[in-house]
Amino acid sequence: MRILFSNASLMWGGNEKWTLNAAETLASRGHQVSVAVRERKLWLERQKANQVNWIEFPFLNDADLRTILGLRRFIRQNKIEIFLPTRSRDYWLGGWAALGTSAKYVMRMGITRTLPNTIKERLRYSIWPDGIIVNAEAVKQSLIAHPWIKGDRIRVIYNGVDQRERWTQSATRNSQELLVLAAGRVESEKGFDVLIDAMALAVKQEPRLICEIWGHGDLVDSLNAQIERLNLEEHVRLRGFTHDINRELARADIAVSSSYREGISNFILESWSAGVPLVATSIEGSAEIVHDRTRGLLVPPGDAHSMSNAILELVKNKSLRETCIAGGKQAIATTHNWTAMAEKMEAFFLEIANRK
Structure with a gap:
């Protein structure tokens, strides 16, 4: 199939990682895949194979006529069959761009949303889409809670990671430390402030604990101030952005996903793939896949005491x-891998293409 993704972000995060992985996996399976982006360099330096066509558009705002007409021209000239925007701004521009073309318009959403009942939102989420891909049942339920959104056009397709890559404990790992690792955009919904509070409690019982938080964002200064206020400079480190979180996970003893709001976290899947025991907040998407005490430990979001206790329990309990x-690892092998994700996307695309 001829498939066009779009992603207008200038920052790297879970949505962008999903777009890259989905595009490259589908291209490796014989599809002709292009991705409309705002800055090609952001993507070219992260691609693993030169199989995807990256094209730049301005994506200036919701009324960017140059981007709308450029996308429409590309869709027509390249006979695109599936057009798949992956960000909120892309939904609006993409919806206008797909009008009057033969492409099927499929959105992808990775987070729960509560939408106002406006003409704009009805166009974006109900009238324009031929299909909507979501990464969790919780995201689907948040959409069909709006009676004007068509539930039969929504398909849950879980995120995946690359099974071909195998990660082992690094030889440079510090045996005198117990490393707790977290990663994501440094913003309020990721709950890193709660993780820092949890570390303040945990190190009182286990002083070998060290926490590294990888990512960039608006709250770096605020979190550094919190670390200083709690006298945790020797135990919590903000490490900035990394292109390869798997390399860092290879050094970790415990992974923590502390989010307040998420669909399916890529970091959870990466932790599983790396063989690192997990603590995650029991938000809707995470609770859907992290079976408590089987695939990780679930704790209430915002609860530093429960998070601290879970970290300490994993430190002490080898069997757990x-x-x-x-x-x-079983979840990755059976459900959360790129092959399974691509097969489900292909089946959904064919269903949409054949729909009368």
Whole structure:
């Protein structure tokens, strides 16, 4: 099939990682895949194979006529069959661009949303889409809670990671430390402030604990101030952005997903793939896939005491660690891998293409 993705972001995050992985996986399976982006360099330096066509558009705002007409021209000239925007701004521009073309318009959403009942939102989420891909049942339920959104056009397709890559404990790992690792955009919904509070409690019982938080964002200064206020400079480190979180996970003893709001976290899947026992907040998307005490430990979002206790329990309980590692690896092998994700996307695309 001839498939066009779009992603207007200038920052790298989970949505962008999903777009890259989906595009490259589908291209490797014989599809002709292009991705409309705002800055090609952001993507070219991260691609693993030169199989995807990256094209630049301005994506200036919701009324960017140059982008709308450029996308429409590209869709027509290249006989695109599936057009798949992956960000909120892309939905609006993409919807206008797809009008009057033969392409099927499929949105992808990775987070729960509550939408106002306006003409704009009805166009974006109900009238224009031929299909909507979501990465969790919780995201689907948040959409069909709006009676004007068609539930039969929504398909849950879980995120995946690359099974071909195998990660082992690094030889440079510090055996005198117990490394807790977290990653994501440094913004309020990721809950890193709660993780820091949890570390303040945990190190009182286990002083070998060290926490590294990888990512960039608006709250770096605020979190650094929190670390200083709690006298945690020796125990919590903000490490900035990394192109290869798997390399860092290879050094980790425990992974923590502390989010307040998420669909399916790529970091959870990466932790499972790396064989690192997991603590995650029991938000809707995470609770859907992290079976408590089988694939990880679930704690209430915003609860530093529960998070601290879960970290300490994994430190002390080898049998529980091994159970969670095995459960996570099984989840990757059976459900959360690129092959399974691509097969489900292909089936959904064919269903949409054949729909009368």
